[in-house]
Amino acid sequence: MKQKNKNVERKELQNEKRVVFFNGTSWYHRTKELLDDMTTKYGKKGGFATPEEAEKSYWEYEERYKDRQRELQVAYLKNTDVMFGEFLRYWFEHIYSLRIETTTKMIGAYTLYNLLLPNMEADIKLKYVTVEYLDTLLERASKICVSAGNKGRELLSLAMKDAVFDGFIKHNPVPETKPYPRPKPKIRILSKEKIKVLLHAAYLNPWYLEMLLALFCGLRKGEIMGLKFSDFDFEKRTVRISRQLVANPKLKDGYHVEEYGVTERDPKTENSFRILRVPKAVMEEVERRRQKIETEKAWRKDFYEDHGYVCCRPDGKPHSTSAFNLALTKLCERNGLPKITVHGLRHMFATILIERGVPLVKISGLLGHSSIHTTYEYYCEVMDEKDKIIAFMNDTFVPEKTGTEG
Known part of the structure; x- marks a missing residue:
């Protein structure tokens, strides 16, 4: 009876924690490793006494996979002399989106795909982006709606800061661009x-x-x-x-x-x-x-x-x-x-x-x-x-x- 209860408990845990599974006498989790040729090697790791230990190890592997993925992607983009628009798309999907909430991602995606990218009359290489180029881009975007200039400049600043960090460029030009103040909130007061x-x-x-x-x-x-x-x-x-x-x-x-x-x-x-x-x-x-x-x-x-x-x-x-x-x-x-x-x-x-x-x-x-x-x-x-x-x-x-x- 006790053995039956343990099996039921393990089954419930497996349903609850889908990233781990029980096999034989211990808990396991799937693994994946990104190789130098950008292919993924899959495997499994076991020997864990509890599902919590296995799950913790699983997320550590996931984090290492993402770090390696970013490392190889950055190396590839550097070798191809990346275009500005291509970098913004890559940065938003593979770097920025991983560290923000869903609602922030929704606003950011609209800013990038509806306000900034459509207003790039001519895409240029990332290393040639200047203050003047960004000022022209933001001025076009700002005509679409009141918040476009402010949100667009904010997103570009974050992207270019990461571009400096990853070694694509040596200097972030966004702080030198024309500022677009955030629209002042209107406060309605009832008597x-x-x-x-x-x-x-x-x-x-x-x-x-x-x-x-x-x-x-x-x-x-x-x-x-x-x-x-x-x-x-x-x-x-x-x-x-x-x-x-x-x-x-x-x-x-x-x-x-x-x-x-x-x-x-x-x-x-x-x-x-x-x-x-x-x-x-x-x-x-x-x-x-x-x-x-x-x-x-x-x-x-x-x-x-x-x-x-x-x-x-x-x-x-x-x-x-x-x-x-x-x-x-x-x-x-x-x-x-x-x-x-x-x-x-x-x-x-x-x-x-x-x-x-x-x-x-x-x-x-x-x-x-x-x-x-x-x-x-x-x-x-x-x-x-x-x-x-x-x-x-x-x-x-x-x-x-x-x-x-x-």
């Missing part, structure tokens, strides 16, 4: 009266709690979606921000979305790990949400997918990343209010603090910005608008702790 209308209309809305968390705790949309009931301390009335839910689309051809999905990630910056005090009224709504979800779980039983999320669909699965903004847009339209996004509610939270005279360094900590300069960049104009006074909910919005330490 005290309109906030009352919004909250009154939202009270019976399924997204009421999420709106309170954005407006009175200043949380980002992804942070709200990633909250779990275990993050709340009901006795101390605090919440720990330690994750976010972000889009994780399955891409085709670099930037066409085949399938939508979400995944957990660390918060946006290191300072985004923080513990915040939560107003009593918001904590009461969290408790109401918990009771509602417990009822759903009891009713749906095995059909409820429990991830512990505060913000979830009736079956426990996470919402799509666009669901909150769509609900907020509908609410504003139905009540004659200007359209506002979740990020707009976060901006209003910051404005409330500014108008109450809370120091910028504290506001930066509450919002989880990477530095106080980010906070200043967003809100320097708001600080001078004394006519937009919004009632502050209470004086408990002070961060307990920020960052990953402690």
Whole structure:
């Protein structure tokens, strides 16, 4: 019986960890080695006592394979005196894409394949790329949309920095090109009266709690979606921000979305790990949400997918990343209010603090910005608008702790 249970356990582990397999008396994993002629030699490695050891070894082999692949590709491209466009394609697919998230890859792919490459009137060898050539390219791209110049220059800078690192060129010309400032974010602030209308209309809305968390705790949309009931301390009335839910689309051809999905990630910056005090009224709504979800779980039983999320669909699965903004847009339209996004509610939270005279360094900590300069960049104009006074909910919005330490 015990032997049978062990076999079942091994079978389950094999299904769960597809990169490893059990054979005889130990765990194995497949191996691959890139040879000098660019062909791949396949094999297997065993002798591991646990699937975790085998899996760790597998990923080490994978990393060595990728490093060797890059080494040989770089050597080949150097020998062929690579063209600029060819290098950008190679760099994006084989270097940059391996170190970024799916959504960043989607933006980068659009920038490269839709904005930069089509605007290269004449491709030239990488070693002959000059400041003047790049300025002309970026000027053409910048006419397509507001952000094209800024995003294009940013992507080119990363590519040319890697080109220097790999020895293709000796100098990165991008920093000397004409800068394209990032479009300044527009902050829409609702008046005290309109906030009352919004909250009154939202009270019976399924997204009421999420709106309170954005407006009175200043949380980002992804942070709200990633909250779990275990993050709340009901006795101390605090919440720990330690994750976010972000889009994780399955891409085709670099930037066409085949399938939508979400995944957990660390918060946006290191300072985004923080513990915040939560107003009593918001904590009461969290408790109401918990009771509602417990009822759903009891009713749906095995059909409820429990991830512990505060913000979830009736079956426990996470919402799509666009669901909150769509609900907020509908609410504003139905009540004659200007359209506002979740990020707009976060901006209003910051404005409330500014108008109450809370120091910028504290506001930066509450919002989880990477530095106080980010906070200043967003809100320097708001600080001078004394006519937009919004009632502050209470004086408990002070961060307990920020960052990953402690």
